[in-house]
Amino acid sequence: MWIGSHVSTRRGYREAARFVQAIGGNAFQYFPKNPRSLQLKSFDRADAERCARWCRDNGVVSVAHGPYPVNPAAEGESAEQAVLSTLNDLAIAEACGSIGVVVHFGIYKGRDPLQGYTNIVLWLNRVLDRWTGQAKILLENLAGDHGPMGTTADELVTVRSLCARPEAVGFCLDTCHLFASGQWRGPDWEAFAARAREIGFWDHLAAVHLNDSRYPAGSKRDRHARFAEGEIGRKWLRKLLETPEIRRTPLLLETPADEDGTHRRQIERVRQMSKMEEAE
Known part of the structure; x- marks a missing residue:
């Protein structure tokens, strides 16, 4: 299994990969550039390529996360700025050998949701x-x-199917978002998993944001909580980890760090819970 956390790239892309391995992970997420801005970044391509080689040699996988102002449902100048920003992120992700760039689905405040x-x-x-x-856009549920x-x-699957190049689009499932939205309430995980299987959602899942929730379902x-310490809790997160599509x-x-400032303890907790499922 690939398990890890979101890490800082302030010391470079390769160092981010080495850091996550040092805390027990073999997967990581990073911001290619300032997450609060659409401003383009001239990145260190040599460092990015060192990251890609190091990850290949050490069995580590990575995912980039686009900046928060990117809103695919927007119109006008901001939409074009988001296009250019995402192309910049894809170029960085490609150089780093990453699976793709996570992009939030989109928010539309107009009268006609179909326009969104x-x-x-x-x-x-x-x-x-x-x-x-080769790096993909990874649409994330809200x-x-x-x-x-x-x-x-269903929305993510439908939008992917309607775009001109669906093969270049995958999905990122955020478990806190799924819980907060009410699409998953804990005991009904198997119903969600079956529906996702029926519509082909799992076929294009490329990353999971394994976040507990500070607030109840719906x-x-x-607001994220440390793994197995929030409202989703150990019981239902274990049920989620039983799902074959999740495990691969x-x-x-993306949870609050542990007392040592890293996710070392939570990564180990995920591994332990996963091993328990294998043993059973």
Whole structure:
């Protein structure tokens, strides 16, 4: 299994990979550039390529996460800025040997929600029309704190199917978002997993944000808790880890750090819980 956490790249991309291995992980997520801005980054390609080689040699996988202002459902100048920003992120991810770039599904405040979905499909087409690399766009489900758009697996599957190059689009499942939105409430995990299997969601899952939740199911509040210490809790996270499609996908913690400032203890907890499932 690939298990790790989000890590800083302030010391470079390769050092981020080495750091996650030092705390017991073999997978990591990183921001290619400032997560609060759409400003493009001129990156150190040699460092990125060293990261890619090191990861290949050491069995480590990585995923990039795009900046928060990227909103695929937006219109006008901001949409074009987000296109250019995402192309920049894809180039960095490609150089680092990463699976792809996580992009939040999109938020639309207009009167017609269908226009919001149309905007997302068109935005994906605009990015992918200019992208020829192997790194994918990984659409992430939302928590529902800005409205219901993007909270269901069906939406992600449908949008992917409608874009011009669906093979260049995958999914990132955030477990806190799924719980906060009410799409998963704990005991109904098997029903969600079966529906995801039926519609082909699992076929294109490329990353999992393995986050517990500070608030109850359906709260529409996106606040992460340490793994197995929140409202989802150990019982239902263990049930999630039983799912074969989850176990073969990189599991990335975006949770508050442990007392030592790292995710070492939580990574070990995930591994222990996974081994318990194997033993049973």
